[in-house]
Amino acid sequence: MTKLRLAIVGAGPAGIYAADILLRAERSFDVSIDLFDHLPAPYGLVRYGVAPDHPRIKGIITALRDVLDRGDIRVFGNVRFGTDLTLDDLKKHYNAVIFATGAVRDADLNIPGIDAEGSYGAADFVSWYDGHPDYPREWPLEAKEVAVIGNGNVALDVARILAKHADDLLPTEIPANVYAGLKASPVTDVHVFGRRGPTSVKFTPLELRELGELRDVDMILYDEDFDYDEHARASIAGNKQIMVIDRVLQSWRQRETGEASRRLHLHFYAKPAEVVTDASGRVCALRYERTRPDGQGGVVGTGKFRETPVEAVYRAVGYFGSPLPGVPFDEKHGVIPNHEGQVINPDNNEQVYGVYATGWIKRGPVGLIGHTKSDAMETISHLINDVGNWWTPEAPQEDAIVELLEARGIRYTDLDGWHALDAHEIALGEPEGRARIKVVDRDEMVDISRGDTVATN
Numbered sequence: 001m002t003k004l005r006l007a008i009v010g011a012g013p014a015g016i017y018a019a020d021i022l023l024r025a026e027r028s029f030d031v032s033i034d035l036f037d038h039l040p041a042p043y044g045l046v047r048y049g050v051a052p053d054h055p056r057i058k059g060i061i062t063a064l065r066d067v068l069d070r071g072d073i074r075v076f077g078n079v080r081f082g083t084d085l086t087l088d089d090l091k092k093h094y095n096a097v098i099f100a101t102g103a104v105r106d107a108d109l110n111i112p113g114i115d116a117e118g119s120y121g122a123a124d125f126v127s128w129y130d131g132h133p134d135y136p137r138e139w140p141l142e143a144k145e146v147a148v149i150g151n152g153n154v155a156l157d158v159a160r161i162l163a164k165h166a167d168d169l170l171p172t173e174i175p176a177n178v179y180a181g182l183k184a185s186p187v188t189d190v191h192v193f194g195r196r197g198p199t200s201v202k203f204t205p206l207e208l209r210e211l212g213e214l215r216d217v218d219m220i221l222y223d224e225d226f227d228y229d230e231h232a233r234a235s236i237a238g239n240k241q242i243m244v245i246d247r248v249l250q251s252w253r254q255r256e257t258g259e260a261s262r263r264l265h266l267h268f269y270a271k272p273a274e275v276v277t278d279a280s281g282r283v284c285a286l287r288y289e290r291t292r293p294d295g296q297g298g299v300v301g302t303g304k305f306r307e308t309p310v311e312a313v314y315r316a317v318g319y320f321g322s323p324l325p326g327v328p329f330d331e332k333h334g335v336i337p338n339h340e341g342q343v344i345n346p347d348n349n350e351q352v353y354g355v356y357a358t359g360w361i362k363r364g365p366v367g368l369i370g371h372t373k374s375d376a377m378e379t380i381s382h383l384i385n386d387v388g389n390w391w392t393p394e395a396p397q398e399d400a401i402v403e404l405l406e407a408r409g410i411r412y413t414d415l416d417g418w419h420a421l422d423a424h425e426i427a428l429g430e431p432e433g434r435a436r437i438k439v440v441d442r443d444e445m446v447d448i449s450r451g452d453t454v455a456t457n
Helices: 013-024 044-048 060-068 087-093 122-129 153-163 176-183 205-212 230-238 240-253 369-385 398-407 415-432 442-450
Strands: 003-009 030-036 073-076 096-099 119-121 145-149 189-193 217-220 262-267 270-277 283-293 299-309 312-315 342-345 350-357
Touching: 003 013, 003 087, 013 030, 013 044, 013 060, 013 073, 013 369, 044 060, 060 073, 073 398, 073 415, 087 398, 096 369, 119 122, 122 153, 122 176, 122 312, 145 153, 145 299, 153 189, 153 205, 153 262, 189 283, 205 240, 230 240, 270 299, 283 312, 350 369, 415 442
Parallel strands: 003 030, 003 096, 030 073, 096 350, 119 312, 145 189, 145 312, 189 262, 217 262
Antiparallel strands: 270 283, 283 299, 342 350
């Protein structure tokens, strides 16, 4: 019987779902799967891209944990593809590889001043407050008035974390250094800017409702943004999600404001035009053009510009994929070029045998967890049908990859190591009544996972 030795690069939801779907699929061959990730801990953006006050979304980890804890998938953490392990290495030890590396960089926003001091990418900020081990431990939280550009869920996450009182984050797994930084923040006003109207936003009702639950934070909306045209009214009537979003926004318009110490402003029909800087090159305002509905669900510029004084700007206009050594990459769209998960050589549009993609690195950073599962199903279907085009590895034995990593001195972590780190973080949080306190330092994470040292908080 044929046996598939499969490597999956990326231990977030996309990679774990792909492994699970393959193991459950009807097939005429045995399967052995090794899951690699550059981080010492699994779960990708669920651990490092979801705000700490999202326990319902983080419940996804429970389902992912159940898959890994079955014991039929090996996990190798703290292994960097392209340096610790190359595509040639994978060809030597596996029949195929699926790349599920996601998209973690900020998409560009090409407006004047976007690179000024005090202008940040939302992805970097999210990585900081989620305790990503490869980001600085400190973050410059010195602004009283802040702009967040974008109308998606990440923009709302960033705005909420900036506006929320740090003490209200203590029941979560927020790292100690992040709590200290947010506690010292002098912020009073957070402004969220989106170029479309309230019925064209990209965030979900759940994310929006959570904004309105913030303690001691006024929600500020502007009447001029709610003069709906016929298309907007039809959208509300014909789409339940838009109807719920409109109800939430309309309820906020009726609230009394003026008593809270912080304010969160939602600006619609506001297309960012320039990050204005002062004489020293620091952010001092956001200049934007007022837009108006075009009658078909889009917007057009009005030629009227306004400025809102701010001391920091966060762009949350989407994520972007990163290239992988030796793997085709579409620089324009930030994805691995592919046909339904089969990687394609862009020079001749031919399939690159043995190489597959799933998740955001396959389709771009859009969609929710459900899309990730359907993505994986599509990719796995092709992988199974491509049995005649798999690689023929020289050393497919399961212990061969372990010997390779150890010979190179790679301090990899495994599933038992994650259990040890998980238990350690939970134990750190228990005395303070918290879900966990994340360990942030990479070396400390690896030490705890491998049992190399007795870690202290």
